[in-house]
Amino acid sequence: MNHKSVTSKIYKTKSFIDKKEQFRHENFCEAIIDKETWDQAQFLLGQRSVIHPRSSNGNKLHRYAGILKCAECGANLTARTRHWKGSTYVQYSCNTSHRYGKEYCTPHTIREDMLDALLKDEMKSWYKHIISEGKRYEHIVKEWQRKKPVYDKKIQENEQKIEKTNEDIENLIMERLNDLGRKELYDKMINKKQKEVKELNRKNKELKQYNLVCKKRQEELDNFAEFLKEILAQDTISDISMRMVVNKILVHQNEDKTLDIKFEMNGKLGDNKEIEIPD
């Protein structure tokens, strides 16, 4: 039998956004998992479910069916049961290679038990990552609370500015009426002031939202860490639990026939957007 070594690589996606942009980014504290999926997960975990996903024709689906993809040609890796020296195991290979031959794609063959072992390692490292993220958010919330008086003052200042600018706008409208020959100039000035008001309102909305949003994010991280902890406590990760967490697994075959396995998480977990407290 052709022995292949398997290496697991974790590719972390990091988005590099300008510091100001980071804070401006509306979804910087998006939910990791949407509410519906989360509730479903809680239900299934509560049931200690042993349900296996099935295909549309009612046949049992193989554990990694549909989520295991060839990184080279994009095809699914399809499962086959092998019998060898009295033991039975499942292995997956690139569908293109299997159906059309090795001149179209390399086999990308990987055994299911190997994927299981890699998955467990991967989940452990996600767990660690989430715990440290949770701590980071805790720190951010604390830092925010420390700075809160400064921000409250800033909000108040902005509100005063808004009031003042609105008065200016009213005055400009009156002046425009008395000086219609220079209407365009007044229009320009009014437009500029209106933009200023809009910007100040937006800033204040963000300043007020920040604390709430970060606390929510921290809570989600804690919940998800708890969820992963429960999964990891089980001897084998159930199909349902695995599919809750894993969106896609990409298999890349190197020239030396080793494989790189890339796990993609569901939801926003892979999204390590930095958040910063605004100045």
Ligand SMILES: [Zn+2]
């Ligand atoms: Zn392929």
